[in-house]
Amino acid sequence: MTALAPTPTAPAVLVLGGGTRLPKALRGHGLHVVYGGAPAEFTPSHHDSCDEALLLTGDEDTWVRRAVALHRQVPFARVVTVRERFLTTAARITHALGLEGNPLDTVLMLKDKSAMREAFDPEQDESAVRARVMDAPDDVDAFVAGVGLPVVLKPRDGSGSEGIAVVRDAEDLTAARHRVAARPGVLLAEEFLAGPEFSVETFTHGGHHRLLAVTEKFTGDNAVEIGHVVPARVGADDRAALEGATRRFLDAIGLTEGPAHTEVILTPRGPRIVESHNRPGGDGIVDLVRHVTGLDIRDLLAAQVAGAPLPEAAGERAGAAATWFLTAAPGLATEVSGWEEAAGRPGVVAAVPGTRPGDTVAELRGSDDRCGSVTAVAATADDALDRARGALALVSVRTEPVPARPHVPESRATR
Incomplete structure (x- = not known):
């Protein structure tokens, strides 16, 4: 479905996915905004924030083909997104139309962790990580023989902690071999990195x-992130090392514009780059950065796209901001309580x-398995964490085992 307005007189920008903050900021610069997304994602707020809509379902090739066709009617000056699932789509449309933006190869590299590892080689930079694509089960044994246990097994293309496994012993090694046998060429093995986790925004x-901020990250079962705080509680030397490694990495992959969210582990040997994305950090990190710095990354992006001066910090700023995520025992949720009490706690800005x-x-097993979150601000990182965790402790999710589906004997009528 395409809703078309008269031919715009202002430069048109195609915004793929996301909420309304970026479209509103772009319109604030006088740009003509075309929102692209699935019909179910187009809310009344989107209707009020955009000039036109390209609404459809389909694969990436479909999006590229339709956007290129629409460009003949509404010539796009730029194509942007802050959503993971549209990053390569936006880059492919940008490339097909010859528009300004990050190189397509750079965006594809960030989506393919094996290509990213090749571009940021351990022999050239000590912050890089040893890794290898697993084409066959024997590759698991060969990689472990070279780096030792434990190792990390993850999809070459993935985000949100999905499908990550740590191989620690012989039993895990057998399971890893089976995973590789079932998905040859899909998984990447990396050396295990021990140390606190951060992201550099x-x-x-x-x-x-x-450099906007360094986020300190906390993980739970299966390496799923369960908390963040900005600014990270690190000393000046470690902060400089994290920032320096990130700059070198972004130079190596050829990023030329826009936001990036780079994940780093601070090992005893120094910072090591885990992965990066040419978008703002998820899980509300963009809001933590805004609370602390007075800068909204979406506003920066809108100004960049419009060719306007980048905005300065504005509004009241907190010393620190933290988000903590609620987890619960697996099962059927029978009772959920405490959210109103959590929202009313001192410093809580979102529940x-x-x-x-x-x-x-x-x-x-992944980010979607969490049950909610609380964000709080305070003068210090410790206090912001205490406030977020304390408020979340008021929330209760009771679960009970999911009832087993009754067995229905097969009959002739159902065969």
Whole structure:
């Protein structure tokens, strides 16, 4: 479905996916905004924030083909997105139309962790990580023989902690071999990195990487992130090392503009780059950065796209901001309570339920398995964490085992 307006007089920008903050900011610069997404994602707020809509379902090739066709009617000056699932789509459309933006090869590299590892080689930079694509089960044994246990097995293309496994012993090694046999060429093995986890939030303009914040990360079962705090509680030397490694990495992959969210582990040998994405950090990190720095990454991106000066910090700023995520025992949620009390606690700026009675709580394997979050601000990182955790402790999700589906004997009528 395409809703077309008269031929715009202002430069048109195609915004793929996301909420309304970026479209509103772009329109604030006088741009003509075309929102692209699935029909179910187009809300009344989107209707009020955009000039036109390209609404359709389909694969990436479909999006590229339709966008190129629409460009003949509404010539796009730029194509942008802040959503993971549209990153390569936006880059392919940009490339097909010859528009300004990050090189397509750079965006594809960030989606393919094996290509990213090749571009940022351990022999050239000590912050790089040893890795190898697993084409056959024997590759698992060969990689372990070279780096030792434990190792990490993950999809070459993935985000949100999905499908990550740590191989620690012989039993895990057998399971890893089976995974590789079932999905040859899909998984990547990497050396295991021990140390606290961080992400570095940046904005690149004219090839210069501006460091906005260092986020301290906390993980639970299956390496799923369960908390964040900005600024990270690190000393000046470690912060400089994290920032330096990130800048070198972004230079190596050729990022020229826009936001990036780079994940780093601070090992005893120094920072090591885990992965990166040419978008703002998820899980509300963009809001933590805004609370602390007074800068919204989406506003920076809108100004960049419009060719306007990048905005300065604005509004009241907190010393620190933290988000903590609720997890619960797997099963059927029978009772959810405490969200109103959590929202009223000192310093709490957001309390977001993610599970309602009747929902099924899955085992914690990915970001979607969390049950909600609380965000709080305070003068220090420790206090912000205490406030977020303390408020979340007021929330309760009770679960019970999911009833087994009754067995229905097969009959002739159902065969």
